[in-house]
Amino acid sequence: MSRKLFHYGAVASLIALILLTLLWELWLAPLRPGGSLMALKAVVLLAPLMGILKERVYTYQWSSMFILAFFMEGVMRTWADHGLSHWLAAGEIALTTLFFVCVLGFVRSFRQAA
Template identity: 70%
Template structure:
């Protein structure tokens, strides 16, 4: 299998996670009316974006660990929150899992491609 599908899975999941984080904390279900400083967590998701877009294997490797913080937040808020915030947290969990599958799959397939020559 080619690494391309995993690349696009990672890119789309990361972009969706950035937009979800912004929408969640600014409009949909912020902790405080009018928005929350938690929207700045979306800025953290910009850190791996360029490396993922440019298919830098090193970025794929470290971002597989980096994304676990967002996974944990989604799990905790999915357990603790109710209503729309809970649904958004579960969407965050799903997107982090998709991103993780994308980055791990990309690195695995890229290694196979390089080994095959």
């Protein structure tokens, strides 16, 4: 597969995860009515965004480990939450998995080209 395809997949899944996090914690199913401070985790997701957009291999490498914390949160909340929050957590799992696979594919294709 093409390195560009992995790049676009990583960018799209990271931006979708940021949007999902904001919608989830502020409007759709916040922990507290009116929104919660859990929405600040979207700010943490901004940390790798510029490096991913600029195709910096180092950012791809560390973000592959960084995203696992969000995967774990999704697994725990899928198991513990009910209703809409359960399904949003399942979406978080799907997006983090897609991001992880795209990051690994990008780094692998970069190393094969070098």
